[in-house]
Amino acid sequence: MRVNRRSFIRDASLAAAGNAAGLRPFGALNSLAQGAADYKALVCVFLFGGNDSNNTLVPFDTTGYANYEAVRGPLALPQTGTGGLIQLAQAPNFSLNPNLPDIAKLFDSKVAALVTNVGTLIAPTTKAQYQAGGILPTNLFSHPDQQLEWQNASQSAATSTGWAGRIADTLTTSYNPGGQVPMITSVAGDTLFCNGAASTPVSVSPGNLGGAACGEGATECAAQQATAQALLQFDSGLSLVQADNTITSNAYNYAKVLTAATSSVPALQTVFPANNALASQLKQIAQIIQVRAALGVSRQIFFAGIGNFDTHSDELSLQGQLLASISPALAAFYQATQELNVSNNVTTFTMSDFSRTFQPNSNTGTDHAWGAHHIVLGGAVKGGQMYGTFPTLKLAGPDDSGTNGRWVPTTGSVQYAATLAQWFGVTSSQLSAIFPNIGSFPTTNLGFV
Numbered sequence: 001m002r003v004n005r006r007s008f009i010r011d012a013s014l015a016a017a018g019n020a021a022g023l024r025p026f027g028a029l030n031s032l033a034q035g036a037a038d039y040k041a042l043v044c045v046f047l048f049g050g051n052d053s054n055n056t057l058v059p060f061d062t063t064g065y066a067n068y069e070a071v072r073g074p075l076a077l078p079q080t081g082t083g084g085l086i087q088l089a090q091a092p093n094f095s096l097n098p099n100l101p102d103i104a105k106l107f108d109s110k111v112a113a114l115v116t117n118v119g120t121l122i123a124p125t126t127k128a129q130y131q132a133g134g135i136l137p138t139n140l141f142s143h144p145d146q147q148l149e150w151q152n153a154s155q156s157a158a159t160s161t162g163w164a165g166r167i168a169d170t171l172t173t174s175y176n177p178g179g180q181v182p183m184i185t186s187v188a189g190d191t192l193f194c195n196g197a198a199s200t201p202v203s204v205s206p207g208n209l210g211g212a213a214c215g216e217g218a219t220e221c222a223a224q225q226a227t228a229q230a231l232l233q234f235d236s237g238l239s240l241v242q243a244d245n246t247i248t249s250n251a252y253n254y255a256k257v258l259t260a261a262t263s264s265v266p267a268l269q270t271v272f273p274a275n276n277a278l279a280s281q282l283k284q285i286a287q288i289i290q291v292r293a294a295l296g297v298s299r300q301i302f303f304a305g306i307g308n309f310d311t312h313s314d315e316l317s318l319q320g321q322l323l324a325s326i327s328p329a330l331a332a333f334y335q336a337t338q339e340l341n342v343s344n345n346v347t348t349f350t351m352s353d354f355s356r357t358f359q360p361n362s363n364t365g366t367d368h369a370w371g372a373h374h375i376v377l378g379g380a381v382k383g384g385q386m387y388g389t390f391p392t393l394k395l396a397g398p399d400d401s402g403t404n405g406r407w408v409p410t411t412g413s414v415q416y417a418a419t420l421a422q423w424f425g426v427t428s429s430q431l432s433a434i435f436p437n438i439g440s441f442p443t444t445n446l447g448f449v
Contacts, residue, residue, distance in 0.1 A: 038298050039292055039297075039298050039299075039342060039345045040298070040299055040300075040345050040346075040347075040423070040424050040425065041289060041292075041299070041300040041301065041302065041342070041345065041346045041347070042164070042300075042301045042302070042346075042347055042348075042349070042420055042424055043282075043285060043301075043302045043304065043333075043346060043347070043348040043349070044164070044193065044301070044302065044303050044304065044348075044349060044350075044351055045278070045282075045304050045305065045306070045326075045330070045348060045349070045350050045351075046147075046150075046151075046188070046191075046193075046303065046304070046305040046306075046350070046351050046352065047305075047306060047309050047322075047326075047350055047351070047352035047353075048147065048305055048306065048307040048308070048309060048352070048353065049143070049307055049308055049309030049310035049311070049352075049353060050143070050146075050309050050310060050352055050353040050354045050355065050356060050368060050369070050372075051309045051319070051322075051350075051352045051355065051356075051372065052309070052311060052315060052319055052355060052356035052366055053355040053356070053371075053372040053373040054068075054072070054355060054356060054358050054366075054393070054405070055072075055075060055077060055097055055315070055316075055319060056096065056097050056100070056323070056373060057094060057095075057096060057097075057114055057116070057373045058077060058085055058094065058095050058096070058097070059093065059094060059095075059393065060079070060085060060087050060088075060092065060093055060094050060095040061092075061093040064093065064393070065079050067393055067394070068393060071358055071359060071393065071395060071405070072358070072360065073360055074316075074360060074364050075315055075316060075360045075364065075366070077097065077098065077316075079095075083098050084098060085097070085098060086098060086100065086101060086104040088104060088107055088108060089108045090107060090108050090110065090383075090384035090385070091107075091114075091384070091385070091386055094386065094390075097319075097320070097323050098320075099320050099321075099323040099324040099327060100323055100326070100327045101327060102327040102328055102330065102331035103326075103327050103330065103331075103375060103377075105331075106330075106331065106334065106377060106383070107383060107384060108384060109383070109384075110382075110383035110384035111334065111343075111377060111378065111379055111381055111383045112375060112376065112377045112381060112383045112384075113375075113376045113377075113381050113382060113383045113384070113385050113386070113387060113448045113449075114373055114374070114375060114376075114385075114386045114387070115373065115374045115376060115386075115387045115388050115411065115416060115446065115448060116373045116386055116387065116388040116389065116390045116391075116410075116411070117371040117372070117373065117388055117389055117390060117391045117399070117407055117409055117410045117411060118371060118372060118373070118374055118388060118409055118411045118412070118413055118415075118416050119354065119355075119370045119371040119372060119407075119408075119409030119411075119412070119413060120137040120140070120146060120149045120150060120354075120370075120409070120412070120413050121137065121409055121412035121413070121414070121441075122135050122136065122137060122437055122440065123135060123412075123437070123440035123441070124412070124440070124441060124442070125408060125409070126408065127398060127399065127400070127401060127408050130401050130408055131401070137149050138158075140354075140370060141354065141368040141369070141370070141406075142368075143310070143353050143368075146353040146354050147353050148192050149413070150351045150352070150353065150413050151163070151164075151191060151192045151193035151351070152192055152193070153413060153414045153417045153418075153434075153435050154436060154437070159192075160192075160195065160197075161192070161195050161196050161197055162191065162192040162193035162194055162195050162196075163193065163417050163421070163434060163435065164184055164193050164194055164196075164301045164303070165184065165192075165193070165194055165195040165196030165197070165199060165200070165201075166196055166197070166433070166434040167183075167196075167301065167421055167424065167426060167434055168182065168183040168184050168196045168199040168301065169196040169197055169198050169199055170426065170430050170433065170434060171183070171299055171424075171425055171426065172199060172299075174425075175297075175298045175299040175425060176296070176297045176298060176299055178296040179295060179296050179297045180254075180257045180261075180294075180295045180296050180297075181202050181254050181257055181258065181295055181297070182199055182200065182201055182202050182254075183199065183297065183299055183300060183301055184199070184200075184201035184202070184300075184301045184302070184303070185201055185202045185203070185204065185285070185288060185300065185301075185302050185303070186201045186202070186203045186204070186302070186303040186304075187203075187204055187205075187206050187281040187284050187285060187302065187303070187304050188281060188303055188304050188305035189203060189305075190203055191303055191305075193303055194301075194303055201303070202254050202258070204255075204258065204284065206280040206281050206283070206284040207280060207284065209255060209258040209259050209262060209284075257295065258288065258291075258295075260294075261291035261294040261295060262287050262288070262290070262291055264291070264294065265290055265291055268283070268286060268287065268290065268336055268339060268340075269339055270286070270332055270335045270336040270339050271332065272329070272332045272333075272336075273325070273328045273329060273332060276325050276328070276329055277306065277325070278304060278306045278325055278326060278329040279325070279328070279329035279332060279333075281304040281305075282304060282329055282330070282332065282333040282336075283332075283333075283336070285302045285304065285333070286333060286336040286337070286340070288300070288302075289337070289340060289342060289346065290340055299424065299425060301424075306322065306325070306326065308322060309322060309352065309353075311356065311365050311366060312361065312363060312365040312366070312367065313361075313363035313364060313365040314363070314364055314365060315356075315360075315364060315365045315366055316364070330348065330375070330377060333348065334348070334377055334378070337378070337379070343378065343379035344378070344379035344380050345379075345380070346378055346379075347376065347377070347378035347380055347381060347420065347423060347424075347449055348375075348376070348377040348378055349374060349375065349376045349377070349416075349420060350374045350375045350376075351374065351413075352372055352374075353368075354368055354369055354370050354371075354372055355369045355370065355371060355372035355373070355407065356368070356369050357369045357404045357405045357406055358393060358395065358400075358404065358405020358406075358407075359395055359404040359405050367404075368406075369405065369406040369407065370401060370406045370407055370408065370409060371391060371399075371406075371407035371408060371409035371410065371411075374416065376420075376448055376449060378449070380423065380449050381448060381449050382447065382448055382449065385448070387411075387446050387447065387448045388410060388411040388446070389410040389411070391407040391410070393405070411446065412441055414435050414437060414438055414441065415438070415441050415443060415444065415445075415446055416446065417435065418431055418434075418435050418438050418444050418445065419444075419445050419446045419447070419448060419449060420449065421434060421435070422444075422445055423449045428444075431444060
């Protein structure tokens with residue numbers, strides 16, 4: 001019976017290239033556990049396609065809203081009334097999209113913050129420098145390039161590692177010496193963000209920690225797995241084949257470890273929204289955090305994602321639906337961290353390709369832009385505040401790279417990432433190895449966590 005190893009590795013788990021984790025009884029694993037006080041996790045939620053920040057965080061003061069409404073035209077959200085903006089009590093001159101009520105509550109409860117006008121930069125860049133053709137990230141406004149550049153924090157798509165992967169390379173020995181799984185887990189497939197030079201992530205399908213993506217019956221799937229495991233016992237003598245066997249063997253081992261660990265604890269009491277893909281991903285992350293002791297880890301990084309933010313048409317409806325799924329999913333995840341007594345130890349943050357043009361296009365949508373606003377959530381976050389410099393919402397204004405509202409970022413994505421990394425445990429002496437161009441910026445820590 002044919003076994004598709006590549007599919008198994010992708011859908012069940014991507015193993016680290018190094019030594020396989022040894023399987024030990026979970027009673028013994030608990031001796032490796034770190035207390036909650038020493039535990040930290042970063043959770044990245046990537047909004048694929050480029051979320052329109054201009055309709056996520058909106059000026060609420062009279063002058064600011066009037067300017068917003070005049071330029072946004074058919075995409076302007078009503079200030080008040082049914083479907084109106086949610087004014088932020090902690091920042092009353094600003095408001096959130098009406099589909100983000102949970103995020104507004106978390107912001108006003110001071111456990112969520114907003115970081116404004118962040119984008120890929122090689123060094124601080126002004127409008128004049130941009131228009132003069134200064135040193136810029138490669139292929140601005142391109143989905144694949146900007147996704148990669150947010151994930152690698154190197155501002156060039158041509159790198160083989162992501163910033164989370166480089167953190168794992170740097171910190172695994174110090175923080176997870178007896179870890180039974182790699183430091184990084186992805187619940188949204190293989191991404192550059194997760195890949196290091198010496199480490200790769202565990203990649204799992206939400207709700208299916210231990211099994212391959214097998215569409216046949218239970219008997220057939222069990223036979224496929226047994227055959228695959230038997231094949232792993234053969235010594236082919238070919239280095240490439242043996243390396244593939246090692247990766248696949250590690251994948252099975254990690255799947256067993258995660259399945260055994262999560263099966264040994266009570267179900268979470270937090271209710272996650274049904275029929276919500278992001279909520280399913282975040283629930284799986286919460287379940288893995290729940291068994292951090294059995295996994296012998298004190299540092300973990302997770303990657304989740306949601307797509308379809310490329311709103312070139314019908315933006316109000318499309319973005320509204322997406323934000324309406326994100327808001328309760330993030331709120332439930334924060335509640336789960338409270339249930340697990342790790343809300344101060346888990347920091348969740350958004351990333352996205354870029355924002356959208358302030359000026360709508362002719363299809364009641366928007367086009368690719370640059371600087372964007374992002375959400376950071378967790379008990380350690382200095383919430384109820386906005387960080388960075390909010391752009392001047394004026395076409396061809398001081399922050400517009402052209403004439404249709406593509407804001408030149410005033411904060412580099414590398415600064416955003418470095419701030420999170422330092423909270424996670426990266427020291428100032430380690431920053432430059434993980435973020436090669438961080439020295440080009442005057443501030444390496446934005447202070448939001």
